[in-house]
Amino acid sequence: MALKGGIMDSLYTVSQVAKRTGVTVKTLHYYQKIKLLLPSKIGENGYRYYSESDIKFLQEILLYRTMGFSLKDIKTILSTDDYSTRIQRLEHQLSILNDSIAKTKVMINTVNASLSAERKGLQMKHKEMFEGVDKQDDSIHRTMQNLTIIFSKLFTLVFFILGIALTIVYARAIVINKPIFGTGSGGTVVSVFFVIIGIACFLISGYNLFFVRTKDMLNVVNKKYIKKNE
Template sequence: MKVKEVSQLTGVSVRTLHHYDDIGLLTPDRTTQAGYRLYSDDNLATLQQILFFRELGFSLKKIKELLTSPAFSRQEAFEMQRKMLLEKRKQLDSMINTIEKTIQHGRGELVMTNEEKFKGFDFGENPYEQEARERWGDNAVDESNKKAIQFGPELGEEMNRIYFSLAGVRHMEPSSDEAQARIGEWFTFLNKMGSYSLEAFAGLGEMYVADERFTKNIDQFGEGLALFMRDAMAVYVKKGK
């Protein structure tokens, strides 16, 4: 299958498949003289495995280490993924049960305790905050948190709107007028929260791909979105100079 056919079959963008090839994570079995990538059934099985790992939060670097290990067993990996997905489903089931009870509570059909209202949530610490403090200092992070409180829920809603908007055009060329207009909204939004120069904006785009935590969070809105945003941000910066 050609790369476009694989993209249509799996929902993974062509840009992401090219990226997987570039980093040696998923190299097609054949390449034609014209340069077309040709994926075998074995390649598709590997891609399925990669997507299971991605769904479970594994970084691309870690996935590559696992797949290239001499001790790697595809069947054992599936067994492990199944176990982890069942644990994930257990947590999701708990959260669904909580929201169903909350709806009934709102209708007056039952009474929930405060503890029951938060069952199933993961209240882990922000994984980025300590790193941000080390990079940019307490003042910068405190100011950002202050603005987040000031804008309230509207801030998250606006952020999600822009992410979904960008995800809708991620299959376009990053240099297209539509992509550039939407990435411009992202630049404007970020400067509501802080002060981003064009150079800092480009550097942030690189981090979206280099740091797997960012990639995972952004790609929740659409597979390959982080990579698309990086490229679109680079074009935006180049045009702005």
């Protein structure tokens, strides 16, 4: 037993917490690794011990997780002063859930109204048809995706060219026995090191540039062929 805020607080091992909450031991270890949920005590035997407060904190983490927040976002939320107490965090979660319920109710009303109109052969007002639906600009999202792909390809191409350049320059230095850095055997070792780096850059980036791209294109062609012959 441990005292926390003047209240006796039971301690539980990782396996006990896993059994009581349904959260896997692996997950608890991972949360400790990323410093999202730290055990209250680590015994001399290396065992991790969690308190009732830790279990409540685990509940809050999983509530945010269920709402769709990433672990990174959860860690940020839980580290802010605005949500430093359990009551503040639970109130925040309740606010998010109530907002989600309100949006869901609007969508349910829209679907029900659309279904009723279809069954009666009536035409809904266009404004009513789109109540509660997501109207975000997908073209912007698509543009950002395309830009990300382009920059990724350019970055890979730079590494491909860099790999070729390093390999040629330092391999030549080894062949003519004129190291670019250092002299004698030390310079040769440096040259060999950069040749290895160059070959690695060349092979890895080349694989991503050509093999992966070719594989994707073949998959697209194969899908079109299958669809055509169905």
